[in-house]
Amino acid sequence: MEHVLVTYSLECAEKGHVDPNFTQLVYGNSSKNGDIIKKHISIGSYIFFNANIAQSRFITAYFQVEKILVKGQQDSEINALNCDAKTDEVVVIGDRNHSKILTSPLLFDRTLIGKLTSYHADDAYFSKKTIDGRSELEAIKDKTLNPKIITESEKELLIELCMNRG
Template identity: 65%
Template sequence: MSKHMIVTYSAEKANEGHVDPNFTQLVYGNSNKNGNSIRNNLDVGSFIFFNARIDKKRYITAYFYVEKILIQGENDQEIDSLNCSAKEDEVIIIGSRLHSKVLTIPLVLDRSLMEKIKSYNADSNYFETKKIAGISELAAIKDKTLNPTKITEEEKEMLIKLCRNRG
């Protein structure tokens, strides 16, 4: 059974010229702790979902079906041939053209959806505790999405179904 993840990326960094993930080329890279997490928890055949904050909400904007995983020091020639920001990273994911999807209508990643993705451990008690502490729902979601999160096969299927008519 394949493993799957949800990762956060910065839409602001793309505006500054560091386009990673690159949704045109279906390439994503990461390094250090997050790169190791991706390397250790994804395989060819896995799905990786991407979320970002846009204005005052967080959205799932795309997912890749992992076709290839490139590692610096092992796949240098192929990495050097890439024409994108991810080539600077230690671990690089290449998405399948047939089975990946960039959403033209992003999926809101709000409290309701977070509570359905049990792998986040963000139940109603979590959100109520944050609210009492004066922390907004968006900030509470950010706290849970900062690091790559492994999700179950059932959660992956639910997200794909929710993304079905969005692009």
């Protein structure tokens, strides 16, 4: 089973576009990012969410996928949603019993991204970014701009690290 780690913008939420919606456990996406969800995510997969908060990157929540809705296939269910994700091509609904919003977000730094080998963010990667004048935060942002498929063992590591965080 495949899982994904996605970046979202707190700034968009502050401006009124709340997606992901952690209250309703709903996340939507379109275009190439929506295609990644459609091709790689299935019922039971996990989606981890990360955002830039106060000049650091954090994992703030995760959903275990309960339902996937696709425009053109489940339009009536999508239109019935009361959230911003309903404008997207693919909408994921999280399972209430196996999803978590972290009250103490998990720092997503060089050490953690290095443990997620799917990112290929080893010391050589960070050294090159430093030579290019990029900060650690910018280097992590470069790796997390697009949703990233992660392995089962990486999912298990993140679940374990998120325990006791809310």
